[in-house]
Amino acid sequence: MKMGIVTGIPGVGKTTVLSKVSEILSLENRKYKIMNYGDYMLNTAISEGFVSNRDEMRKLPLSKQRELQLIAAKKIVEDAEKLGEDGLAFIDTHAVIRTPAGYLPGLPKHVIEILSPQVIFLLESSPEDILNRQKRDKGRIRSDYADINVINETINFARYAAMASAVLVGASVKIVINKEGDPSIAAKEIISSMM
Template sequence: MKMGIVTGIPGVGKTTVLNNVAEILKAEGRVFKIMNYGDYMLNTAIRDGYVNNRDEMRKLPLSKQKELQTIAAKRIVDDALSLGDNGLAFIDTHAVIRTPSGYLPGLPKHVIEVLSPQVIFVLESNPQDILNRQLKDKDRIRSDYSDINVITETMNFARYAAMASAVLVGASVKVIINKEGDPKIASKEIVNSMM
């Protein structure tokens, strides 16, 4: 099994790009699974009564976020191993999470060593495009990312964090540009990098 982690800040288009990755891999008859790290964390956090929705997780105490990260990583690896030797596992997550206490690594040592991916992808877009996507998404509460300067700063921290995580497990880091209006270009680049 090969694992790739697809990171990017909220609104960059990770889910859309990964949906296109799924279409490509289905057409090729590949065995794969796309897992949303936040879903794994959220399911535990809701079950244990810590939050009511995904956006509240960023506001939890850091110790609780770290605990949820570790539980999620172990569950993801268990699910990925079920794919067999030729399977491809993709994780949709963030390299950094902006919290009231500062930036929290999304893939710290205790998580990245459990996941041990081959590639960490950093999905990026023009900051104005990201802001426009966030404003259109009425299903999420992202007021803490509503400024171009914050978006740019967070994208920079995401690159630094991805490289720092990659150093711990010998993974490569690949920056992928998600051009507005054509996510299939980014999707093909991700698939090609995993082959």
Template sequence: MKLGIVTGIPGVGKTTVLNTIKEILTKNNAKFIIMNYGDYMLKTAIELKYVNNRDEIRKLPLNLQRELQLEAARNIFRDASSLGDGLSFLDTHAVVRTPGGYLPGLPKHIIEILQPQVIFLIESEPEQILKRQSNDKTRSRTDYSDPSVIKETMDFARFSAMASAVLVGASVKVVKNVEGDPAVAANQIISSL
């Protein structure tokens, strides 16, 4: 199993880059899967009646977020393992900004289940992230609406990604999401995995 964890703060363009990865690998008839940690967590959270939508997850008490993280990790590993030697990509966050502080997205008990080869940090300038957020009317990201908060969150994401990587011997790669050309980041991620 080859697993790359693709991280980045809300609005950095992870979904666009991952969609581009999907297009590239589909054209090349590659065997791959793209999973979203939030989708796995949301499915369980809705079943347990904890939330009604995705953006409410990061506002849950930390103990419930941890419970959802663990269940998601187990299901993600199962799905990635079922692909055999194909490429697996996991869309998630290295950190989650919560009312109680920064929650590691890939703490010890999670990263040891997932066993990634690479943790990717997709980054952009804070002002560009704000612009992308304002253009996305499908999500509510008011808690990331200040450039200094975005910068701080990206710094914590770097620290967290490296700490997680140390636990499983993964590498960490910073990938810049070039405005207007997500194929640059997509190709860097594919070639690194």
């Protein structure tokens, strides 16, 4: 099984691009699984009574976020291994999470060593496109990312964090641009990098 981690800041279009990855791989009859790291963390956080929605998680104390990250990593690997040798596993997550206490690495040592991906993808777009996508997405609360300067800062921190994580496991880091209006371009680039 090959594992790729697809990261990007809120509003960059990870969910849309990964749904295109799913479409393409389904048409090719490939064995794959797309796993949202936040879903794994959220399911645990809700069941333990720590939060009631996803956007509250990044406001939890850092120690609690680290605990949830570790539980999620173990469960993701367990689920990915079920794909067998020829399967492709994609993890939808963030390289960094902006919290009141500062930037939290989304893929710290204790997590990245468990996941051990082959590639860490940085899905990026222009800050203006990201801001516009955030404004259109009424289903999420992202006011803490709704500023061009914060978006630029977060993109830079995500790059540093992805490279630092990659060094620990010998993964490559690939920047993939999500062009406005055609997420299939980014999806095809992600798939071809996993082959």
